[in-house]
């Protein structure tokens with residue numbers, strides 16, 4: 001057996017089979033490139049689902065992490081530490097908001113937003129106890145906790161995990177009338193991805209997000225934007241909501257906030273909304289730890305320059321122009337997305353998304369399939385135009401064979 005096969009066999013024997021990774025074993029990486037245990041190089045066109053927006057081994061982020069590792073790594077929130085205030089202040093400022101509640105993973109931040117909205121509903125809006133409702137969208141992906149999968153519409157994510165958490169109503173994504181009909185006096189929040197990533201990079205119709213903003217404001221309901229995958233530069237703006245000039249009441253952030261180094265997530269909102277929490281009512285041992293804050297502060301500083309957003313916008317225009325040329329030629333049925341983020345629906349005759357991903361792997365490009373025949377492209381924002389073009393060449397070759 002090869003080193004790769006031995007490693008995969010051992011992983012399969014001793015880890016739960018809750019993933020079906022491509023048969024590649026990565027050992028190191030730099031920028032947009034990864035190297036496997038046998039020395040083969042692969043262009044990373046997934047970027048850890050946007051967690052690696054700034055590329056592998058980004059020097060600024062690694063240096064910030066190293067310096068902090070030597071200084072202080074964890075205090076728990078029982079004590080203050082000297083990176084916390086700067087992190088909260090600067091993240092709130094980047095978001096145009098007032099307060100931050102730091103967590104670690106995306107799902108934890110979504111859970112935190114759900115708890116925030118419910119508490120705000122009872123304490124501030126005056127919803128009768130136990131009646132708070134949150135409206136969500138079909139085909140959403142917000143994480144894997146028991147509560148979050150309770151409002152998933154994906155059977156794979158939900159099956160056998162009941163009993164489910166009540167208090168959620170699902171409406172079709174992009175349908176303003178359905179949303180309006182679902183919002184009632186007990187509704188405390190509308191929770192949406194401004195672009196649905198896992199569903200296949202679905203961009204809602206123009207005007208939908210402004211409509212959600214208008215409705216939620218008029219009905220005293222919080223608009224919670226899950227920008228865990230879409231935010232922090234991916235779409236060519238700091239937030240995907242910006243494309244429609246929308247500012248939600250609550251941002252949920254994760255993935256790229258940790259610079260591909262440590263898990264960092266946060267709920268960011270106004271003092272009125274996040275002010276509902278009192279000591280002891282919510283928390284996390286690792287949330288807002290010094291190492292996380294040090295890395296995230298560097299991420300925030302990098303985003304403040306606007307350089308990464310601009311790169312994503314320019315390279316994204318190029319990516320979408322090139323992908324657009326493939327539509328209608330028999331191999332690609334549709335392309336969606338914004339910035340350096342695309343969902344490509346491959347004609348079923350060309351193979352499943354998984355088969356296309358495996359063929360791309362054989363040609364040195366790593367992508368991820370979703371929902372049958374869709375593949376997602378989300379390279380690190382630091383990818384060079386030459387590398388992006390090379391990746392696109394491989395895709396064209398795979399689709400034509």
Ligand code: PLP
Nearest residue numbers: 105106107141142143226228229
């Ligand atoms: N929300 C969105 C939009 C996501 O894309 C994801 C992960 O893919 C999550 C939440 C969950 O994040 P995590 O896997 O860090 O829990």
